[in-house]
Amino acid sequence: QVQLVQSGSELKKPGASVKVSCKASGYTFTSYAMNWVRQAPGQGLEWMGWINTNTGNPTYAQGFTGRFVFSLDTSVSTAYLQISSLKAEDTAVYYCARVGTGTTPYDAFDIWGQGTMVTVSS
Amino acid sequence: EIVMTQSPATLSVSPGERATLSCRASQSVSSNLAWYQQKPGQAPRLLIYGASTRATGIPARFSGSGSGTEFTLTISSLQSEDFAVYYCQQYNNWPAFGGGTKVEIK
Numbered sequence: 116q117v118q119l120v121q122s123g124s125e126l127k128k129p130g131a132s133v134k135v136s137c138k139a140s141g142y143t144f145t146s147y148a149m150n151w152v153r154q155a156p157g158q159g160l161e162w163m164g165w166i167n168t169n170t171g172n173p174t175y176a177q178g179f180t181g182r183f184v185f186s187l188d189t190s191v192s193t194a195y196l197q198i199s200s201l202k203a204e205d206t207a208v209y210y211c212a213r214v215g216t217g218t219t220p221y222d223a224f225d226i227w228g229q230g231t232m233v234t235v236s237s
Numbered sequence: 238e239i240v241m242t243q244s245p246a247t248l249s250v251s252p253g254e255r256a257t258l259s260c261r262a263s264q265s266v267s268s269n270l271a272w273y274q275q276k277p278g279q280a281p282r283l284l285i286y287g288a289s290t291r292a293t294g295i296p297a298r299f300s301g302s303g304s305g306t307e308f309t310l311t312i313s314s315l316q317s318e319d320f321a322v323y324y325c326q327q328y329n330n331w332p333a334f335g336g337g338t339k340v341e342i343k
Contacts, residue, residue, distance in 0.1 A: 150332065160273075160281065160324055160334040176331060177238070210280055221328050223271035223286035230280050 117141035119211050119228035126234045132199040135231045137211030144192035145169050148214040150224060151185060151196050155207045163209075165220040166194060174220075201235045208232050239263050239327055243335035249343040256312040258338045260325035265305045269329035272301055272310045275337075276321045284323075285310065315340070 122136040151163040164175040166185040173185035184197040194211055209231050212224035240263040250256045268288040273281040283292040285301035298313040312319055320342055325335040
């Protein structure tokens with residue numbers, strides 16, 4: 116079936132980096148845009164941006180430029196989120212989410228990964 | 238940037254009763270509006286897209302309406318499994334979520 120499976124929880128120290136993976140299965144990976152969404156503890160959903168799985172071109176939402184990098188490995192149908200220079204305020208659950216149709220973010224997110232908890236603490 | 242505002246923040250409803258959730262956009266998003274349900278410890282689940290179309294497998298008690306800047310999610314008869322947080326999202330422009338409405342047991 117169509118699913119997104121993310122990598123496991125991470126505990127990192129401030130200043131470190133983390134790379135979260137999102138492996139797709141059950142559909143043609145390059146036919147649907149992939150989004151990243153952050154949810155801080157007890158808070159709502161925040162769209163971080165998206166990556167065109169056809170071209171590999173990333174687009175970052177306001178507030179997610181500089182330390183955040185979206186990438187792909189289409190050979191294994193996997194999207195990645197890397198965060199560098201981690202801060203305590205990066206502590207959150209990070210979700211990947213597929214757009215329902217097409218290779219742009221202009222549609223509902225029909226398939227979600229299970230989420231990856233990233234904790235930043237000294 | 239389009240801002241999405243949901244109301245109320247918390248809705249207390251008895252099982253079997255009707256729940257009405259509101260979502261307002263700061264500018265028109267046409268019908269490019271989705272609703273999601275999120276339960277504790279789980280990823281969000283798509284309920285409604287295109288403002289009023291139920292996603293695959295979503296029960297008929299969930300319905301969406303509205304266009305432009307005003308939208309409503311109605312749950313006709315709340316079941317125990319419906320107590321959760323609900324988010325609206327516009328995708329007419331760069332995607333943006335509302336702050337959520339928590340539906341709790343009265």
